[in-house]
Amino acid sequence: MPKFRGDSDDWLDQEGTKSKRRGGSAGKNKPVGRAIDLPVEKANAVVAEIFPNQCRVRMDGSALALLCSYRRAGVVGKSSTEVRERTPVAVGDRVFVQSTGSHTGIIEGICLRKNSLSRPAPGREEGSLYHTLAANIDLLVIVVSVCEPNFSSGLVDRFLVAAESEKIPVVIGLTKIDLKVGEETPWKIYEELGYSVLLLSSKDRTGVTQMMQAIQGKTVVFCGQSGVGKTSLLRVLLDDPTLGKIGAVNPTTGKGRHTTTGAVLVGDAHDSRWIDTPGVREFGLTRIPANELSRYFLEMQNLSCSKITCCHQDEPGCKAHGLIRYPSYRRILDSLLEIEKSRSVQKFPLK
């Protein structure tokens, strides 16, 4: 299988190597549009892994994997405000493939997605080029660990906003509960908001039955920080101790080592499809207008602020300021406003 240059597909997290890689492969990672004109019933395969200018697909109804190139790759984004995608397809995309050999084929068409999980690609056009981690998701499992690495509420909130905006159902998978839990239980707030939090351990198999029930019959994406145990969990769920690679967290920092390097459809068992993703340090949001952000914070949906069009910034009579996740809302809001400002598409009334 072809490999991306460097040791990680997750170049969005490789701030130090990013520009070098771009410069060294002129045009290779250029933004590419998608030929999205195929009716869903015409698809005969699902995208399982992405490589430069190629992808691996799994043919429907068989275990056959084909390495495919694209018939119709081309740049779609034309205006400076249009948001464009980094690769023509994402893992989970439904496609029509014409085989060209026993292990090769060509992607002839791509179906319209029902949803996707994307984040902005960094660089000169911040906010106008994005990277889709996975598409056509029935359930997003936001994997967090009780420790090693520490629970990151900011990251969970960003994943939740992305999922809510795409109407993707969510489960929070709290791993490593076999390790000592301290006084703090930052995941409780999410339970109180109504999100399902499953307590898990890949070491002693705690919660495996509940997780299997939650994902039955679905296309499920596992996402989260590096080192939280996404691949370990998938190994246990799929009962495959050889699946992917597992990497110990750094004992000094408690952080993961970005062991999984690209999104990959790892299993097709129990009538379900499971997608492992590379760990992220941060999750930038794209395609969410700043003035719509509060829609995706469940506790902000029915606030009785004085101003009916309150954006929950600094308006008098705003009821959002006392909410536990308000600081998180403001951080995300500020980052979205920054992107809109740089792209001159700001609709937010206050700044």
Ligand SMILES: Nc1nc2c(ncn2[C@@H]2O[C@H](COP(=O)(O)OP(=O)(O)OP(=O)(O)O)[C@@H](O)[C@H]2O)c(=O)[nH]1
């Ligand atoms: N104690 C304990 N350790 C775990 C558990 N799950 C994973 N680990 C350990 O955590 C480390 C990271 O596990 P991975 O499965 O590689 O984590 P990941 O989220 O896939 O990491 P990336 O691929 O870098 O994003 C490994 O040393 C695992 O053995 C768990 O439930 N309990």
Ligand SMILES: [Mg+2]
């Ligand atoms: Mg992994």
Ligand SMILES: [Zn+2]
């Ligand atoms: Zn308000």
